[in-house]
Amino acid sequence: MQALETSADSRPPCQESRLLIVGLGLIGGSLAAALRHSGFKGHISACDANASEIAQGIELGLIDNGGSQLAELLDDVSMVILAVPVLAMESVMTTLAASLHRASENVVITDVGSTKATIRDCAVRAFGEMPSSVVLGHPIAGSEKSGVSASDPALYVHHKVILTPEPNVDAGALARVQALWKAAGADVLQMSVERHDQVLARTSHLPHLLAFSLVDTLARQDERLEIFRYAAGGFRDFTRIAGSDPVMWRDIFIANRDAVLSSLDDFEAGLARLRQAVESGDSDSLIATFDRASHARHYFDTLLNKTSYQAEYHMQPHGKVTYRVKPGGKAQGRLRVPGDKSMSHRSIMLGALAEGVTEVKGFLEGEDSLATLQSFREMGVAIEGPYQGRVTIHGVGMHGLKAPAGPLYVGNSGTAMRLFAGLLAGQAFDSELTGDESLTKRPMGRVADPLRLMGATIDTAEGGRPPLNIKGGAALKGIDYAMPMASAQVKSCLLLAGLYAEGETRVREPAPTRDHTERMLNGFGYDVSREGDTCWLQGGGKLTAGPIDVPSDISSATFFLVAAAITPGADITLEHVGINPTRIGVINILSLMGADLTLENAHEVGGEPVADIRIRYAPLKGIDIPVDQVPLAIDEFPALFIAAANAQGKTRLRGAEELRVKESDRIQAMADGLAILGVNHTVVEDGIDIDGNGDDSVPSYGGGRIDSLGDHRIAMSFAIASLRASDDIIIDDCANVATSFPDFVALAQHIGMRVSVEGVNDD
Numbered sequence: 015m016q017a018l019e020t021s022a023d024s025r026p027p028c029q030e031s032r033l034l035i036v037g038l039g040l041i042g043g044s045l046a047a048a049l050r051h052s053g054f055k056g057h058i059s060a061c062d063a064n065a066s067e068i069a070q071g072i073e074l075g076l077i078d079n080g081g082s083q084l085a086e087l088l089d090d091v092s093m094v095i096l097a098v099p100v101l102a103m104e105s106v107m108t109t110l111a112a113s114l115h116r117a118s119e120n121v122v123i124t125d126v127g128s129t130k131a132t133i134r135d136c137a138v139r140a141f142g143e144m145p146s147s148v149v150l151g152h153p154i155a156g157s158e159k160s161g162v163s164a165s166d167p168a169l170y171v172h173h174k175v176i177l178t179p180e181p182n183v184d185a186g187a188l189a190r191v192q193a194l195w196k197a198a199g200a201d202v203l204q205m206s207v208e209r210h211d212q213v214l215a216r217t218s219h220l221p222h223l224l225a226f227s228l229v230d231t232l233a234r235q236d237e238r239l240e241i242f243r244y245a246a247g248g249f250r251d252f253t254r255i256a257g258s259d260p261v262m263w264r265d266i267f268i269a270n271r272d273a274v275l276s277s278l279d280d281f282e283a284g285l286a287r288l289r290q291a292v293e294s295g296d297s298d299s300l301i302a303t304f305d306r307a308s309h310a311r312h313y314f315d316t317l318l319n320k321t322s323y324q325a326e327y328h329m330q331p332h333g334k335v336t337y338r339v340k341p342g343g344k345a346q347g348r349l350r351v352p353g354d355k356s357m358s359h360r361s362i363m364l365g366a367l368a369e370g371v372t373e374v375k376g377f378l379e380g381e382d383s384l385a386t387l388q389s390f391r392e393m394g395v396a397i398e399g400p401y402q403g404r405v406t407i408h409g410v411g412m413h414g415l416k417a418p419a420g421p422l423y424v425g426n427s428g429t430a431m432r433l434f435a436g437l438l439a440g441q442a443f444d445s446e447l448t449g450d451e452s453l454t455k456r457p458m459g460r461v462a463d464p465l466r467l468m469g470a471t472i473d474t475a476e477g478g479r480p481p482l483n484i485k486g487g488a489a490l491k492g493i494d495y496a497m498p499m500a501s502a503q504v505k506s507c508l509l510l511a512g513l514y515a516e517g518e519t520r521v522r523e524p525a526p527t528r529d530h531t532e533r534m535l536n537g538f539g540y541d542v543s544r545e546g547d548t549c550w551l552q553g554g555g556k557l558t559a560g561p562i563d564v565p566s567d568i569s570s571a572t573f574f575l576v577a578a579a580i581t582p583g584a585d586i587t588l589e590h591v592g593i594n595p596t597r598i599g600v601i602n603i604l605s606l607m608g609a610d611l612t613l614e615n616a617h618e619v620g621g622e623p624v625a626d627i628r629i630r631y632a633p634l635k636g637i638d639i640p641v642d643q644v645p646l647a648i649d650e651f652p653a654l655f656i657a658a659a660n661a662q663g664k665t666r667l668r669g670a671e672e673l674r675v676k677e678s679d680r681i682q683a684m685a686d687g688l689a690i691l692g693v694n695h696t697v698v699e700d701g702i703d704i705d706g707n708g709d710d711s712v713p714s715y716g717g718g719r720i721d722s723l724g725d726h727r728i729a730m731s732f733a734i735a736s737l738r739a740s741d742d743i744i745i746d747d748c749a750n751v752a753t754s755f756p757d758f759v760a761l762a763q764h765i766g767m768r769v770s771v772e773g774v775n776d777d
């Protein structure tokens with residue numbers, strides 16, 4: 015992602031005519047400094063009980079004038095910014111309510127307080143109701159320093175400012191407060207007052223309380239403060255914030271009492287668990303806690319660096335990643351795409367339930383498989399890594415998982431939710447599975463129904479959607495189940511539940527689907543048999559740990575296979591790709607269309623066939639896609655539709671209704687994008703007809719702006735399409751690419767595509 019603009023020249027200017035900052039400390043002073051630095055043309059005055067702060071503010075050139083009597087400073091003011099400690103807000107608001115009638119109608123009031131519910135209550139008491147011109151806010155920036163002399167014009171640059179507007183807020187007032195903070199260089203976002211107070215209790219107030227407490231405890235034990243002479247980096251890092259302004263923090267803890275107490279309860283419970291582990295020398299529990307924490311801390315770094323999809327999803331719900339791809343470009347070179355997503359999920363699941371230590375290499379460090387990994391940490395499994403695709407899982411055995419403290423969040427991943435459902439149905443504890451907005455729309459009845467036949471108790475939301483609530487302690491019984499759809503996720507779910515069931519669990523599939531679960535179970539020494547369309551296993555066995563080598567994901571490789579298949583002169587080799595027969599629909603379909611594909615260096619790793627795939631450009635022709643290839647290429651269709659748009663003649667797909675229940679309705683999402691590019695097509699319920707251009711001397715279609723609907727495969731498919739477009743293709747909502755293919759943009763650039771990332775729009 016591109017760096018956000020930092021230079022003051024490029025920030026939108028703040029147009030207020032006259033600002034009044036009430037409380038001229040570090041926060042108010044830094045806002046004045048930032049505005050001055052941005053070229054703010056208006057007048058700034060300040061009100062502070064401390065005359066020397068005002069004098070210093072004037073001397074530093076931050077404010078034009080000031081005084082200690084609020085009522086006297088309100089003439090002609092356009093915006094008032096309250097930067098006094100939280101408990102002083104009420105008297106300031108009362109004065110404002112009494113005096114503001116003298117000022118212009120248009121005055122907007124905002125604040126910078128660290129808690130929001132109490133300040134909203136103050137406003138309601140002072141004004142009789144929440145005025146629509148009040149927009150409460152909180153800049154997430156600060157320093158242990160205080161006073162106007164510590165003002166820093168860069169304090170807010172790239173920092174978040176959370177605004178908590180009430181439903182009756184005046185849209186103009188909100189826009190003006192947003193403009194104020196953007197001019198100071200901040201990223202502005204919005205949330206409700208309640209959510210703000212809960213989030214801040216955990217992320218800011220609790221850490222401050224702990225730092226104050228630790229320093230105070232140590233200082234009391236050592237009156238002469240001798241001990242601090244020996245305190246090194248860890249102490250310094252942990253306690254820096256204990257130097258913060260005591261009055262301000264007293265006010266915050268009084269104001270945000272309930273949310274702070276609830277986060278403190280959680281913390282005390284965690285501390286008690288650690289105490290117990292230390293006392294009893296419980297090395298596994300210590301390692302599990304530290305590993306989880308260390309991983310979470312690294313993950314937090316990726317959030318800060320905005321390198322993660324989750325960062326977009328959780329911290330910037332209104333900000334999206336956009337790809338801009340220039341038309342043309344090349345498709346040349348050797349590359350290795352990341353590890354297989356299906357196998358990465360399964361390696362963690364089976365490794366966790368195994369006896370012994372499982373070493374995984376080639377693990378996909380994408381958000382989907384990382385969410386699976388994190389969920390097992392939350393169930394007490396010690397997992398080291400991932401470090402460059404290597405993960406070490408300390409298996410806990412079939413019955414060693416522990417109840418997680420809360421819901422297990424599996425992000426965007428249908429695979430994880432469905433496989434987890436089977437596995438959790440066999441546990442002794444209750445559990446809840448949740449996911450992101452896209453996953454929340456996907457059907458889970460397909461696993462809940464057969465699991466109920468096995469004896470599980472599972473509640474879903476309306477229409478069989480997530481979240482799933484799974485009752486622990488069920489006595490599962492094996493079933494003989496004919497799946498109504500060809501789904502590896504349903505099959506795998508039932509096989510995993512079958513591990514815990516009495517007797518035999520048999521699953522019949524209407525067409526072959528990926529068989530990674532069966533292969534990996536066999537690899538862990540658990541017998542899974544197959545005859546024709548049916549596979550089965552006996553419950554009650556055990557898994558034995560062993561090494562797993564995850565090959566590159568053929569679903570990710572597909573984008574580059576199609577890139578080369580449509581680009582004259584292309585020659586790409588994809589290394590070490592998994593070519594399991596249940597996954598090679600894309601190779602078969604492209605070959606039928608006339609692509610020049612060869613497999614080199616074919617061999618087997620850990621029970622899965624792999625090869626290097628070389629593909630050189632050859633003109634494509636439209637085909638009727640054989641129905642038996644559909645489940646074998648299910649995730650590859652968005653990219654194959656782009657191949658079809660470049661082929662000569664019509665390509666017809668039928669029997670692919672499953673595409674409608676993926677991360678998006680992939681038939682409709684692709685049809686909508688193809689329409690924007692000007693590609694003729696006809697949508698039917700279970701497929702699509704696409705008319706290809708087939709003339710490789712001219713571009714195959716135009717450009718345009720496409721909504722990927724937050725679906726990674728839609729985003730990457732239209733990025734590849736640009737190789738044969740006549741104009742730029744701009745694709746919105748691409749953060750989700752990180753769920754399956756975190757390096758996609760870098761590799762696309764590597765082969766010669768002209769793709770750039772436009773970053774976050776923060777409005």
Ligand SMILES: O=C(O)C1=C[C@@H](OP(=O)(O)O)[C@@H](O)[C@H](O)C1
Nearest residue numbers: 356429500501502503504648649
């Ligand atoms: O088992 C798996 O790992 C997967 C199975 C497929 O889903 P269905 O089982 O719903 O077809 C596929 O679309 C998904 O990306 C991964």
Ligand SMILES: C=C(OP(=O)(O)O)C(=O)O
Nearest residue numbers: 426427428429430649676
């Ligand atoms: C459908 C996909 O994944 P999942 O079902 O795990 O969300 C996919 O990766 O294309």
